[in-house]
Amino acid sequence: MTHPSEQRDPGAHAGGPAATRQRGLSTAEVAERVGRGQVNDVPARSSRSVREIVQANVFTRFNAIIGVLFAIILVVGPIQDGLFGLVIVANTAIGIIQEIRAKRTLDSLALIGEARPAVRRDGQAIQIPVSQIVLDETVLLAIGDKVVVDGEVIEEDGLEVDESLLTGEPDPVLKQPGDQVMSGSFVVAGAGAFTATKVGREAYAAQLAEQASRFTLVKSELRSGIDTILRYVTYLLIPTAIGLVISQWAVRGNDWREAVRRTVAGIVPMVPEGLVLLTSVAFAIGVIRLGRKQCLVQELPAIEGLARVDTVCLDKTGTLTEGGMDVRELRPLAPEPADEATLRQALGVLASADARPNASMQAVIDAFGEGGPERERWLLLEAMPFSSARKWSGAQLLEPGGGEGSWLLGAPDVLLPEGHPALEQVDELGAQGLRVLLLGRSPVPLDAPDPAKDLQPLALVVLEQRVRADAADTLRYFEQQRVEAKVISGDSAVSVGAVAASLALPGAEHPVDARTLPADPPALADTAERTTVFGRVTPQQKRLLVGALQSRGHTVAMTGDGVNDVLALKDADIGVAMGSGSDATRAVAQIVLLDDRFATLPMVVAEGRRVIGNIERVAGLFLVKTVYAVLLALLVVFTQLPYPFLPRHSTLLSSLTIGIPAFFLALAPNQERAQPGFVRRVLRLAVPCGLIAGTATFTSYALARANHATDLKADTSVATLTLFLVALWVLAIVARPYTWWRLLLIAAMAGAFALVLLIPWLSDFFQLNLAGYRDPWTGVAIALVAGLLLEVSWRFVRRGFPATAEQPAEPRPMPR
Structure with a gap:
């Protein structure tokens, strides 16, 4: 094809350097440079590889614990006692599918936007992939072309280059022969050609991207809190498992299979496997909801991170304007x-x-x-x-x-x-x-x-x-939510301040030129905290400003669209990139606004708060199960009684009192502000409720065993009934304040359990049989007493330990 630059090729003549430029490199010269490795071989990387995604989601502590127990049940049987193993598949699949989906979307965006520059070889203008450009290549430029490698201008015809994605400066730059052009800029007027002087990782844009290429996960208090719980549960599993194996073997005699089943039944409830699954489901649904608003979430916990943000750093160009x-x-x-x-x-x-x-x-x-x-x-x-x-x-x-x-x-x-x-x-x-x-x-x-x-x-x-028409409303939303907005731009401080002032951003009337910022880290942190608008900010200064705010305990989100924003995006707690921005920004950001709408951010914050608030609400249900499971296991070990449940009973109880209702509760609207201290607040409810549930269950079970020690199935049924009623009461506490659908949900769970007891094939499948009247009604009475204790405990905890207490964030060291 004939490139526009070929139609006006100034300065060429029959011999000398100009003639060499006219013809470009020969095929032999290209091959020689490829052989020396002087080729633009920067690997395209938009996110983690599929292999890394699979490994990160498969090899987890949760999967290891549940996987080993599931394998044991497969050996001893029957299969209905291994229903809990399905949680592994569901939890892992959700994480893998969602992240691969985000990766493919980003890869397709990168492919659509990939430039195929025109170069001059053997006297002909041809288009080649960016990765095939070699050192000293003559690259042709026309309006709209992207500069894909660094170089020196050798021809120009009114050539003007926009370097805003690199410097933040919106005005185009007129280029003359001998001037430098940098990768990441693009032509807005005229035409010309340049010689490639830096390719591959030596190019400016590639160097910035290289510093940000290491993939890091979003900091998630929910995830780290759950991991902490799982870590301590792991420490409890080993001695508890040993004690259960010994006690159950001694109780059951030579029936080692039954001893193993009872042991597994005692261990499985200790692991809050449903909480891990529910967290993944809630995040995935949040990602789908945001996806409908053209917001791509690359990591599930990113919406939680943005909901915890108290400072948003905005790039003026492409965000506010x-x-x-x-x-x-x-x-x-x-x-x-x-x-x-x-x-x-x-x-x-x-x-x-x-x-x-x-x-x-x-x-x-x-x-x-x-x-x-x-x-x-x-x-x-x-x-x-x-x-x-x-x-x-x-x-x-x-x-x-x-x-x-x-x-x-x-x-x-x-x-x-x-x-x-x-x-x-x-x-x-x-x-x-x-x-x-x-x-x-x-x-x-x-x-x-x-x-x-x-x-x-x-x-x-x-x-x-x-x-942007929606910029003012978005800033007002952040102000109402006590999230401070700061504008950090490469444009002049006066211009940035005027734009911010037109949007009524508090503090915009006192913009600061970044060239006057102090170099001393504490002084820089002071300036960063009290200043709202910064102009003439270099890419490195953007990074330092983010770090300065973080050093004062702020949780920082950074938005941007250019290569100059890459380092700051990566260092921020949450990076938000525009879909039309550079490939590098989309690669390092956790959230990509595909339609470039700044107004999408409030929806992301609201979605994150819904997820966090609801997961915290229902997390207590799962940890109540962990507490009563540990207590029951210890009581069984000390009293040398058969463990009261089989794994199938734990699956039934967990599904009806925790898993299914928690799923619906986690989808409810919730605008509570995210606060630190997730594990501490959840344990305030879970520990006393779990102790009450475990004590009530073991009491009814022990009384039933004393009445007919030979009918373990009947004793298990009484214990199951008692534990279900107490756990349903805990659910009723967590579901407050009541709405019609929450009351209907509680009633539906009670009705489902009644059907299991009344329908013969279901009662046979779960091995439940309430024999007589005395023991079942004794279990109901014990459950009622436990319910009253739950109410007292809940009111005491709520009054004495307010869940909204906010703790100061730990300061972080500033990058230098």
Whole structure:
């Protein structure tokens, strides 16, 4: 194909270096460089590999514990006692499927956005994959092309490059031969070519991405809390298992299979396997809900992390502002202000004459580009597009009255002489972060050496960056939720402050230029805490500011879309990337806003709070089971009685009093603010309730054994009935405050247990048989007494230990 740059190849002649550039590298030269390893071989990595994902989800402490017990049941049988093993499959599958789904979405995004640059080889312009570019390659550039490696410009035809993704500076940069171009930038005007001077990991964008390439998991208090519980449960398992094996073997005599089954039945309830599964399910459902809002969550616990955030660092470009500008005001200039209608018509004709309008000119087109009868009376004779070198655009126009003149639109300080009165207005507007263009008319022809000579200034065109329509509401949401927003941008501090002030962000009236930030870490942390808006921030400074806030105990989220945001995104507690941003930002971020809507963040926070609040609500159910299981095991060991349950009984009780109701409770709306201390608060309810449940169950079981020691099935049935009633009472406590569906849920669980007792094949499957009246009613009476104790315990815990008590976060060391 013929690349646009090939149509205008300046400076080429028959011999010398220019001829070499004209032809580019030969096939032999390319092969030589490939052999030396001088090729752009940066590996594409958007997330963990499939192998790493599978390993991380399969090889867990939870799977190891339950897997060993399940394998034992497979040996001794019957299979119905191994129903608990299905939790392994469900929990592992949810984690693997969700993370692979996110990985594939990101990979497809990276593939769609992958550039295929045009290079010159053997005198021909060809398109090749980015990974095949070699050192000294002649890479061609045209409008819209991405600069994929670092290089030196060798040809240009009005070449202007946008480096905002690298520096945060929104203005395009005019490039001349000998200037450097960096990977991660892209062409917004003109054409040209450059020689690749750095490829692979040596390129600027690749170096930033390399520092952020190590995959790290989101810090999750829920996950770490559950892991802590599992770790201590593991410590209890070994001595308890040994004690149970010995006691059950002594009780059952030579029936070693029954002894093993009873031992496994005693160990399985100690492991809060349902809590691990429920956490994965709740996160997965949250991810699906957010996915419908075009929000990709790469790691399940990320929504929990954002719900705990108290500081959000925002990049102005692409987050608060969109990629365009708007005309704020057309201000005619004295002493003889022109007719505003005439000015609007002239601006419309002038802007429409630019075949490649930049953001400023596009704003003029949007504001004044509509045609009409008066507009059609203007005749375009000649046009000169905007150039960053001359800082203005122009058009030779035949006006409706028959006059002819050159109309110029550009930088006031270039078009006006020093000291002109209009420049005072320009400076005042510039101090507000606004961009100002001057519209003037000159009698000098457009092709004259100085068309701006004798220019008559007619009006100021005041432009402002296009602020996202939802940005103000989103900032208000964070303010209401006591989440502090800080704007960190590579643009000028005045401009950033003006945008933030237009959104009524508290503290925006005092922006700080990052070039004046102190180097001393404590002083930097002080400045970071008290300042809201930062401008002229380098990528390394963004990282230091995030670390400074973290060193003061803040949980920090960082949003961004450019390569300059990569390091800060990675160091932040939660990184949020825009879907249209660079590949590197999407790779290191935990959350990707596919539609670039900043307004999605409140939904992520709300979803995270729903997940955290509800999981904390139901976690007590699972830990109650752990506590009563440990107590029952110890009582059985000391009294040398057969363990009262088989694994199938534990599965039935866990499903009806914990697993199924917890699933529905975890999906309920919940806007409680996330607080630290998850394990501590949960244990306040779980320990006393578990002790009451275990004591009540063993009491009814021991009384039944005393009445008919030979009928273990009947004794087990009484113990199962008592434990179900006490556990159902705990469920009724956790489900408060009551709604109609929560009451219906509790009633449904009670009805399901009644069906198991009444339907013969179900009672046979679960080996339940309530013989007589005395023992079952004794069990019910004991359960009622236990229920009253639960109420007293719950009221005491709630009054004496408020669950909303907030503990100060531990400060973290700052990166240097």
